[in-house]
Every structure is written in structure tokens, then in C-alpha cells.
Amino acid sequence: MSSGKISPTSALPSHAGKPLLDIDAVTVTLGGEDAIQSISLCVHAGEFIGLIGPNGAGKTTLIRTLLGLTTPTAGTVKRTSTSVIGYVPQRGNLYNAQIPISVLEVVQLGAYGNRAVALKALEAVAMQDFAHKPFTELSGGQQQRVAIAKALASDPDILLLDEPTTGIDEQAQRVFYELLRSLQQEGLTIIIVSHDIDTVLNLVTRVICLNRTLLYDGPPENFEANKYMPQTYQEQHRILHHHHGEHHA
């Protein structure tokens, strides 16, 4: 820093680290329609970003574009040359083939086969005792922790999670979110896509709300869910109130 050059991050809030991902005016057209339209944003080291938006808002398209799995129709995605993204996909029929795959083997996929690295990643999510179990014999919450271990095994700068808690019970969700919080405190940059607005607002340092175009990008304190996602927000709160009503009855 003695060269006197202005650091590129000097214009950013003091908590933000160096930029890892720079998305500039990205549009992705799928089947003749714009799935996302002219999205620009920059991801900095150490951020915990919640990516929210209604169904069909283009969240998964944006993620696939960040990962390089989808090529933008217009605009650019720039990654710093060294940045590695660890990806935790939506829970689906992953690793659920006719043939069993052990927990350690799943994590080794992320570590280019390195057993020691994989075992360390399993320790980081407290799943080392399950290393030799078939992946499909684990509970949903355990499977998600293993998926994180696999992502961590690639020594990522950014952890990207797509709806990671879908179909997992509340207790396991709490454990899962605690794990994410501690990973972020250790310096990992995290982007999480979620339907669960309230949880995301309590967890993250930055909210990005998307509905094909960028609706909101800023701190969670200023995000008005009712304004940007009225339908989704009201639905979640109706369910919440419904449950409360039952408790009172």
C-alpha cells in the first residue's frame, strides 16, 4: 500500500473485502424470454448474501450463470483469477443413483480425490463419524452438511447454496444456519438462495432481491419484504399466523 495507489475497495463500505465476483449488465434469455435482465452486482470477500425472490424470478439462472454453467446472452461475469466457488445444489436426487456412494466419496469429489482433505472437510461440519456410510442412509439435514463439506473440500472463496434447507426439519435447519454463521465468521463469503425470508434477513449482511430484474440490493435492515415480494411475504406470514392460531386454540 506504500505505492500510494488508491485501493479499488476504498470506495466501498469499511466491512467489505476485495471484490471476488463482478457481474455486469448480465441478461440470460431462455426459450425466447429473459430469465434475468440486465443484472449488475459485485460480491466482496466476507459478505453473507441472501438472494431472494418469488418463484420463477431467475434465482437459479443467476446462480448457474455465476458458476459458468449458463452463458449470459449479454453482459459479463468476471471472477478474480483465483476465486473458487463451492456449490451446494438444491436437494434432489443427487447421489441417489442405483449404486451407493459413501459420504467420504461424495466429499472426495470436491477434493479431487484427496482423502485427507475430504476427511478434514467432514470434520469441519462434524460429520466425520459418518464417512463410510452410504450417502442415502443419512437424514436430510446430514446430507446437506455433507454437501457443504464437499463444497468446502475444494477450498472455496465463495460458498453458494441453492435452497439448502428445503425439506429439512426445523431443528436441523437451526444447526445448519449456525454452521453457515460460523463459516462466515471464519472468513468465508456466502451466497444463499432461500424462500425463507425471515430467516435470511436474520442471517445475512446483504440482501439481493430479484424478480428477473434487480429489485433491491442492500442491508437486511432496510429491506421491506412487503414491498418487494408482497405475495411471497404474505403467504409466509399467513402460514405463520395460522400456526400461531392453532397453538392458541
Add this chain to the structure above:
Amino acid sequence: MLDIFSYSFMIRAFIAGCLIAVTVPLLGNFLVARRYSLISDSLAHVSLAGVGAGLLFGLTPLYLAIPVTVGGALLLEWLRQRQRLSGEISLAILMSGGLALAIVFANLAQGSNVDFTSYLFGSITTTTSTDVFVLSIATSFVTATVLANYRAFVHIAFDEDSARIAGYNVSFLNYLLAALTALVVVLSLRIVGGLLISALLVIPVVAASQFTKSFRGTVFASLLIGLLSVIGGLFVAFYAGIAAGGAIVLSALTILVGCMIWKKTA
């Protein structure tokens, strides 16, 4: 010594059978894991078209079947990757197209002294020393290529997106796996026959997966089950005087049923 080993044709059959028994299930693990095991059936039908063309033009059938089948495999993979047709439809079209060509070529080649049905159901006991030599080189090549790309193939079989993110050239590796499968299918024609190949590709893998807990474990167990099926099948075929291809597949099926019963009761 058992009298089965006093015949040199049976010794050649055992060597050829064991080479195939190890190579076919090895590939089968990756194909079953990605729910693509029917590819072997389609490619077997395409290979029969190659055999038919060989008979028609008076060329060694297997040597013509290799480029025809590898070409069919690359075409299938191209259709699948471009998604012009779903995988299932591409397989069905290639399968019927291959068999139709095979029948026409075989009809036109009538009068040739090679028995076409030996390629449908296998004729392991007619394996020549040259066949064994070619088979050992080809199976070594396939095995070495699979082992060299083992990690990438496992990654793609279970999580193609993640393999792409990890930097593997997934498209090329998919073409490679299809081409290797084509090669193995042609090599198995004389052993179990075109109509029974997929059995040797799938059954040992499924039988192994009944009691294993990892992919690596399944690979090892499927190779052992493949070997047991071929050796058992050849013994039964020799002493009962029945077709070797059928006996091998029935041995594999017996092992599969045994494994399933064991799993139920365990």
C-alpha cells in the same frame, strides 16, 4: 486336471470370457449410476449392422463393427448433448435402425458361410488365438483409459454440474465413455452375443450394489461377480452342452437373485 481344460478352445474361451467379465461391468458401473445402461443394448444392435455389413462385403465382421458402433455411440452422445432428441428416444431409434440394417445386410449376404446368429447369442467356443490377442489389447486399453479418468467419470456419473464446475471437460469425457462402451460391446459380441450384452453390463453391478456401501466397493464386487458369472456359465455350458452366452447370463441372474434374497433377510 479337469477335462474342460484339456480342450484348447475352452482355455481360449476362459481367457476371452474373463477379459470381458472384468471390462464390461467396470464400464457398467458408470452407466448404471447415470441411468444410461440401455445404451449398451442400442449399441449392440448397431454393432450387428456392422457385422452384417462385414458379411456382405466379405470383411472381418468384428473389425467393421468397431468403427460402425463407435460412430453410433458418438452420434447418440451428440443427440443427447444437443438435446434435439431425448436420450430415451435416441436409444430407441438407434436400436431399431441398427437391427433393421443388420437384417437387410444379413439377407443380402446369404450364402456367406458365417453364421449370423453366432453374433446374436455369442459363440465363445469358436474364439481364435487372434481373437484372444485382439481382445487382450483392447480390454487393456479400455481398462487403462477408465482408470486414468476414474475420478472424472465418478464425478460426472453422480453430479455432472459439479464436475463441470470442478473444471472437467464433461462433454469430451461423455463422448469418451460412449466410445469405450461401443468398443466393449463389439468385443463382447462373440462372448455373450449382441442380445445379451446389456445383461453382463448391468446385472453384476446391480447384484453388487445390494450389499456394498460405496462406489469403489461396488466396482470391485461387480468385477468379481462378472468373473464368477462367466466362469460358472462356461462350466455349466460345457458340462450341460448348452449355449455359453445364455449360461453366463443365467449365472449372473442367479447371483443377483441370491444377493437380493440375502439383502432381504439381512
